[in-house]
Amino acid sequence: MPMDLLLARARGLWEDLAQAPVSFASSGSVNVVVSPRSELCPAGWVGVVALGGSAIVTAPSESAAVIVRDALGRLPAEAVVDSAAVRAVLPVARVLGPAALAYVSSGSFRPVGDGALMTVEQLSAAHPDVRALEQRAGREDAGEAALDEITSPAFVVREHGRVVAAAGYQAWRRGTAQIGVLTEPEARGRGLARATGSAVVAHALAAGLLPQWRARRLASRRVAGALGFEELGFQLSVELV
Missing domain, CATH: 3.40.630.30 (Gcn5-related N-acetyltransferase (GNAT))
Incomplete structure (x- = not known):
């Protein structure tokens, strides 16, 4: 699978999990949306996912979204998933992550060979x-x-x-x-x-x-x-x- 199709599938997943209309836009963009039911993060938290140079963010309320939109708007897209950078611009109680998101297609998969000295x-x-x-x-x-x-x-x-x-x-x-x-x-x-x-x-x-x-x-x-x-x-x- 070409890399652009892999990225498109990954982005489609996280746009669905946002549980609100939002999309990964042009490179460098950070789109913030209100979504109390977001599956990007625990309930009541702010969820951030950056893929391919742009990011989507869910906030649990409109008031939180205003704060997050203003703060993260000062950061480049790649920095919105940097816990230290986010702590510098937002009043943070706790953070989970960052976690790397990686994907593979059948064409790029490198399986362990049959000669491996272990039985699965x-x-x-x-x-x-x-x-x-x-x-x-x-x-x-x-x-x-x-x-x-x-x-x-x-x-x-x-x-x-x-x-x-x-x-x-x-x-x-x-x-x-x-x-x-x-x-x-x-x-x-x-x-x-x-x-x-x-x-x-x-x-x-x-x-x-x-x-x-x-x-x-x-x-x-x-x-x-x-x-x-x-x-x-x-x-x-x-x-x-």
């Missing part, structure tokens, strides 16, 4: 071995992967009978597959995330879905890059004081 097994999304992995990984990492929300099977790697890595996806709007990958802390750095991630991306592409890899941590972003994902932008959520 397929389990049901609710399998207790996946829940046990989440408990060992800890609340923060498990929450980031959100394997408890996947609608696909779970693709896992076992060591000594125990699931040490798992991946799956949640079916989002616009035919998007939101990828989640989780590896036990003691098993990281050995290619397990890439192996399970490769399996779940192949499953999503075979179903005609657009894989989306959303990550804050550099290690996760590197795994996505190794699989052929292209970072097209970032997401940031802001709670105002």
Whole structure:
């Protein structure tokens, strides 16, 4: 898929999630809209998504939108997802992100080869071995992967009978597959995330879905890059004081 079509599909997804009429306009633009039901961020927060050089922003109320529109209008589009830059112009209580947004097409996907020295097994999304992995990984990492929300099977790697890595996806709007990958802390750095991630991306592409890899941590972003994902932008959520 050409990069402009990949970007168009990604933008269409986030425009839908804004839950209000808004679009990514010309390069450098930042469009702010009032949307109490926005899915760009937690309820009551300000949601910011920048893709391909322009950004859309949702605010929970008209009064918040006035403040946000004035403040973010002073920043270039690429800076509206920079938490430090946003804190400098807005009264911020809490921030989530920024998280990189990366996408891959079947033509650019680089799967792990069949010769990999590990077996990827397929389990049901609710399998207790996946829940046990989440408990060992800890609340923060498990929450980031959100394997408890996947609608696909779970693709896992076992060591000594125990699931040490798992991946799956949640079916989002616009035919998007939101990828989640989780590896036990003691098993990281050995290619397990890439192996399970490769399996779940192949499953999503075979179903005609657009894989989306959303990550804050550099290690996760590197795994996505190794699989052929292209970072097209970032997401940031802001709670105002």
